[in-house]
Amino acid sequence: MVTTTWKKFACWRPTLEDEGESCSNRGGGDVSGRVDGLWWYKDTGQHVHGEFSMAVIQANSILEDCSQLESGPMSSVESGPQGTFVGIYDGHAGPEASRFIGNRLFENIKSMCLPLVYCPINIIFFRKCVCLLMHMFTHLTAIHDAEFTSDNQEMSADVIKNAYLATEEEFLCMVRKQWEIKPHIASVGSCCLVGVICSGLLYIANAGDSRVVLGRLDKAEKEVKAVQLSTEHNASLESVREELHSLHPDDPQIVVLKHKVWRVKGIIQVSRSIGDAYLKKSELNRAPILPKFRLPEPFEKPILLAEPSILVQKLYPEDQFLIFASDGLWEHLTNQEAVDFVNSTPRNGIARKLVEAALQEAAKKREMRYSDLKKIDRGVRRHFHDDITVIILFLDCRLISRSSFRGPIISIKGGSDANT
Numbered sequence: 001m002v003t004t005t006w007k008k009f010a011c012w013r014p015t016l017e018d019e020g021e022s023c024s025n026r027g028g029g030d031v032s033g034r035v036d037g038l039w040w041y042k043d044t045g046q047h048v049h050g051e052f053s054m055a056v057i058q059a060n061s062i063l064e065d066c067s068q069l070e071s072g073p074m075s076s077v078e079s080g081p082q083g084t085f086v087g088i089y090d091g092h093a094g095p096e097a098s099r100f101i102g103n104r105l106f107e108n109i110k111s112m113c114l115p116l117v118y119c120p121i122n123i124i125f126f127r128k129c130v131c132l133l134m135h136m137f138t139h140l141t142a143i144h145d146a147e148f149t150s151d152n153q154e155m156s157a158d159v160i161k162n163a164y165l166a167t168e169e170e171f172l173c174m175v176r177k178q179w180e181i182k183p184h185i186a187s188v189g190s191c192c193l194v195g196v197i198c199s200g201l202l203y204i205a206n207a208g209d210s211r212v213v214l215g216r217l218d219k220a221e222k223e224v225k226a227v228q229l230s231t232e233h234n235a236s237l238e239s240v241r242e243e244l245h246s247l248h249p250d251d252p253q254i255v256v257l258k259h260k261v262w263r264v265k266g267i268i269q270v271s272r273s274i275g276d277a278y279l280k281k282s283e284l285n286r287a288p289i290l291p292k293f294r295l296p297e298p299f300e301k302p303i304l305l306a307e308p309s310i311l312v313q314k315l316y317p318e319d320q321f322l323i324f325a326s327d328g329l330w331e332h333l334t335n336q337e338a339v340d341f342v343n344s345t346p347r348n349g350i351a352r353k354l355v356e357a358a359l360q361e362a363a364k365k366r367e368m369r370y371s372d373l374k375k376i377d378r379g380v381r382r383h384f385h386d387d388i389t390v391i392i393l394f395l396d397c398r399l400i401s402r403s404s405f406r407g408p409i410i411s412i413k414g415g416s417d418a419n420t
Contacts, residue, residue: 033412038378043349047071047084047410049197050396054412055351056389057359061379064091064190065326065387066098070106072409074155074198075113081155083198085109086391088210090191090326092268097190097275100171102413105192108163108170113155155198157310160205164192168274168306175277175284186284187293189268189275192308193230195324195393200400202315202322205308206230207272209327215339217318224320224343226335231309233272234327235262240271248303265295265303272305279303317397324393328386329354332361342392351390358388 033042033054041055048071056065068087075081085106091098175185191208204212214227233240241255241262248254256266264271265279278285278293280302285295323338333341333354341357342350356370362385363373373384 041352049399050394053351053392055355058378059381059387064095065389066102067389068102069412076110081198086195086324088193088324090210094188096188105167108166112159164308183288186277187289189273192274204229204311207308208270209234212324213335215320226339234269276304315400319395322393324391326389328388329358332358351392355388
């Protein structure tokens, strides 16, 4: 039976696919995580390559963060690769984009790991073509590039990039379809941070300003050092502003300093995202979306990009753990502070404890006690901190180097319809 608290809390329906049922139907045990007021957390679990811990604290009236952990098959083919997938989807202007990504991105990755011999007609490509043909053949070439991948079933940077682009086009297609009844979806978007561990390699893809930090043992100094792996796309960074000016040389207002904050077109801080159709399709930048999202002049090419920055590297025995988090965490803790905390704290419940450490810092900045901050309800809470999502993966080098897979298939997702 679903409790009142569960109904109020935003959207978590974890599943254990190998057992064929939804964990949300199991009575709220630890397998499915726990709900406590504005918290959702799963203190500990086992993924293919070690242990993990997850936690979310809600600040907005509706939780805009969604996240995902998948451990097991990385392909729709039974003989395909096994691994671990992590996704952090930090939504803005609403939860629709982050929930959509939670439902589609990993599925697209699994589909794109199919070799062509298994899939002579790409089903996803066909579906997208039909959708776009309904809209005057718009961006057919982009979809073609996004859908056809190499003829092997190994995980790759191209597979992940193309899955991002396919998910983007699926979402934009939905926006067009629902324009007459839900035009506000054109102004909804999400940052998208992904990590994949597969065949001894770590893949990090990011569009937006979420972040993943590696805790790596420095044997010489006998310390665990923080190594930031993700590239961020926030207009506060000079490199991002330079990129925007390079992509839009004829637009002196592509980045505007507004109330001491750099924003793309004076509206949004991130320069890459999935969604935000109003800054990617000029025909969707019009009434009835809110005036604050409308631009005075039409534009010819997308202002924001969906293509992620991608890092691929081998994992070594010195690599201890990975901290994936939405920017709400990093507003209050430095990379090294987060790594030091994880390294010095017992693993059980470590994600929740790390979020609490950030909330204590948020309270200090407002010169208040943490106990008082905890009494503030969602909505009002957003004035003190953002929604925060954290997933911590501990890395067991013996499991990472193992070629065969043994263990449960785990799928923990955010993004149900509880708040719609």
